[in-house]
Amino acid sequence: MESPQRLNDRALGWLRYIWDKATTPDDWSDRGEPHPWWDRYTAPPMCSFPRFDLPFMAYVLPMMTEVTPAWREAYVRIADELVRRHRSFWASIDWNTLIGPDPGVDRYPPEMLAFIPEKLRGCYAAPGWTGNGIEPWDYSPTQ
Amino acid sequence: MNQRSVSDEAKAVVSRNTEEVQGKGRFEVFEELFADDFVDHTTQPGTGMTPDKAGVRKLYTYIREAFPDFHAEIHWQLADGDRVTTYKTYYGTHDGTFLGIAPTHRKIHFESVDVMRVRDGKITDHWGVGNLLSLMQQIGGWTPSTEAVISGECGDLNEAQSSIRGFPMRLFNNTLLRLLLFTLGQCLALASRIIPSVRSQVTRTLTFEISTDDGVARQWHFNGQRRRITTGAGRSRPSTNALRFPSSGAAVRVLLSPHWARLIADGIQHGTTRIEGALFAVYWFFGLTRKLIAIGRENGPRGPLPNPYLRHDPRSNGSEQIIIEPAIERLDPKWTNAWEQRAKLLGVRATTGEPMQKV
Numbered sequence: 001m002e003s004p005q006r007l008n009d010r011a012l013g014w015l016r017y018i019w020d021k022a023t024t025p026d027d028w029s030d031r032g033e034p035h036p037w038w039d040r041y042t043a044p045p046m047c048s049f050p051r052f053d054l055p056f057m058a059y060v061l062p063m064m065t066e067v068t069p070a071w072r073e074a075y076v077r078i079a080d081e082l083v084r085r086h087r088s089f090w091a092s093i094d095w096n097t098l099i100g101p102d103p104g105v106d107r108y109p110p111e112m113l114a115f116i117p118e119k120l121r122g123c124y125a126a127p128g129w130t131g132n133g134i135e136p137w138d139y140s141p142t143q
Numbered sequence: 144m145n146q147r148s149v150s151d152e153a154k155a156v157v158s159r160n161t162e163e164v165q166g167k168g169r170f171e172v173f174e175e176l177f178a179d180d181f182v183d184h185t186t187q188p189g190t191g192m193t194p195d196k197a198g199v200r201k202l203y204t205y206i207r208e209a210f211p212d213f214h215a216e217i218h219w220q221l222a223d224g225d226r227v228t229t230y231k232t233y234y235g236t237h238d239g240t241f242l243g244i245a246p247t248h249r250k251i252h253f254e255s256v257d258v259m260r261v262r263d264g265k266i267t268d269h270w271g272v273g274n275l276l277s278l279m280q281q282i283g284g285w286t287p288s289t290e291a292v293i294s295g296e297c298g299d300l301n302e303a304q305s306s307i308r309g310f311p312m313r314l315f316n317n318t319l320l321r322l323l324l325f326t327l328g329q330c331l332a333l334a335s336r337i338i339p340s341v342r343s344q345v346t347r348t349l350t351f352e353i354s355t356d357d358g359v360a361r362q363w364h365f366n367g368q369r370r371r372i373t374t375g376a377g378r379s380r381p382s383t384n385a386l387r388f389p390s391s392g393a394a395v396r397v398l399l400s401p402h403w404a405r406l407i408a409d410g411i412q413h414g415t416t417r418i419e420g421a422l423f424a425v426y427w428f429f430g431l432t433r434k435l436i437a438i439g440r441e442n443g444p445r446g447p448l449p450n451p452y453l454r455h456d457p458r459s460n461g462s463e464q465i466i467i468e469p470a471i472e473r474l475d476p477k478w479t480n481a482w483e484q485r486a487k488l489l490g491v492r493a494t495t496g497e498p499m500q501k502v
C-alpha cells in the first residue's frame with residue numbers, strides 16, 4: 001500500500017487537538033490539578049488516571065512524524081510536554097497516594113462486582129488499583 | 144379500463160398502503176390512499192376505534208406507537224374487480240403499551256387476511272381478520288387455560304395434543320423451579336448471615352426478582368447497610384431489578400446451566416427473556432448464586448502460583464546496582480497536598496460509594 005503523502009483532515013484535526021491539549025498550561029504537581037480534558041473520568045471499574053492519557057496520546061505521534069517529518073518542531077514540543085508531565089506527581093498519583101490494599105475492596109457497588117470473577121469479589125481490588133507496596137504482588141486472593 | 148387493469152391498480156394501491164403507511168408510518172400517503180367516505184366493516188372490538196377513515200388512522204397510529212418497527216410481509220394477493228384479498232404476516236417489536244399490556248420488548252408476528260375495495264385509486268371499504276389471539280399470547284396478554292387446551296378449543300388438534308403431552312413436563316418444571324428458587328432464596332439469606340464472602344458482596348440496597356410468565360416468582364431484598372439478604376415468594380412491588388423468563392422450563396435451564404450468561408444473552412436477543420432494571424444486577428446476582436450452586440463456577444489454582452514474585456530478589460538484577468526505595472506502608476498524614484489531590488480521584492470515590500460530585 002502506498003504511504004500517504006499528507007495528513008488527511010481527520011488526522012489534522014487530531015494533531016490540532018493533541019497540540020492544544022499538550023500545550024495548554026496546567027499544574028501536575030501536588031499543589032495543582034490537570035486540566036479537565038486529561039482523562040480521569042472513565043467509568044469504573046477501571047480506575048482511570050491522567051497517567052494513562054499520556055501514552056495514549058503519544059501513540060499517534062510517530063505515525064504522523066512519518067508522514068510530515070518537516071513538522072518536527074510541533075511534534076517535539078508535544079512530546080516534550082508529555083514527557084514533562086510524565087515526571088510529575090499527577091502522573092503517578094495512584095502510586096503516590098493509594099498505599100496498600102484497597103480499604104474499600106468489600107464495598108464496591110454491584111456494577112463493579114459484576115466485572116470481577118465471582119471467586120474474587122469482595123477481596124480483589126478494582127483494576128487500576130496499583131496499591132504501591134502491596135505484597136505479595138500477585139493475584140492471590142485472601143480467601 | 145378493462146377488468147385486469149382495475150384489479151392491477153387496486154392491488155398496487157393496497158400494496159402501497161401495506162408497505163408505506165402500515166410499514167413506514169407515512170401518513171401523508173394514508174391521506175392520499177383512503178377515501179373520505181371509507182368504511183371499515185370489521186373494526187376490532189375493544190379498541191374504541193370508529194369504523195371510518197379517522198378511526199383507521201387512529202388505529203394505524205396506535206399500532207405504530209406500540210410496535211415502532213411494525214411492518215408486513217405480503218404472501219399473496221388475489222383481486223376480483225375492485226376488491227383485493229391479501230394474506231400477510233405482520234412483524235414488530237412490542238416497545239409500547241398495546242391493549243393495556245406494558246412493553247415487553249419482544250419480537251412479535253401475526254397473520255392477517257383482509258379485503259379492501261379500491262375505487263378511483265382510493266380505498267373505500269375494508270373487511271379483515273387478524274390473528275390477534277396469537278399476538279396477545281406472544282406478549283403475555285393471554286394464556287390458554289388448561290381446560291381449553293385439553294378440550295381442543297384453542298388451536299388445531301395437533302397443537303392441543305402437543306400441549307397435553309407437554310403438560311406433565313410443564314408441571315414438573317414449575318414445581319422444580321419453585322423448589323429451586325425457595326432453596327436458593329433461603330440459602331442466600333442464610334449465607335448473608337454466616338459466609339463473609341457473601342456478606343462482602345451485599346454492598347447496596349436493592350431488590351432482585353426472578354419470575355416466569357407461567358406464574359412463578361421470587362424476590363430477594365439486599366440490605367446494603369446490614370449486609371443481609373431476605374427473600375419472599377411472589378413479585379416485588381415495585382421491582383428494581385428483575386429477570387423474567389417465558390416459562391419455568393426456561394428458567395430452570397438457565398439456573399442450572401454452566402452457560403447461564405450465554406443463555407440469558409440468547410434469551411434477550413430473541414426477545415423471550417426480559418430484564419428490568421440493570422443488566423449488571425443480573426450478572427452479579429447469578430455470580431452470587433454460584434457460591435451456592437457451583438455449576439459452571441471457575442475454580443482458581445489450588446496450589447501456589449508457579450514462580451510468583453513474592454519478594455525482592457537481588458540475584459535477579461544481575462551484577463548492576465539498583466537502588467531499591469524502602470516500601471512505605473501508608474500515605475504520610477502530613478503530606479496534605481497529596482491527601483487533597485487523592486480526594487479528587489473519581490475512580491476511587493466510585494469504588495467507595497462516596498458522592499461523585501467534584502470536591
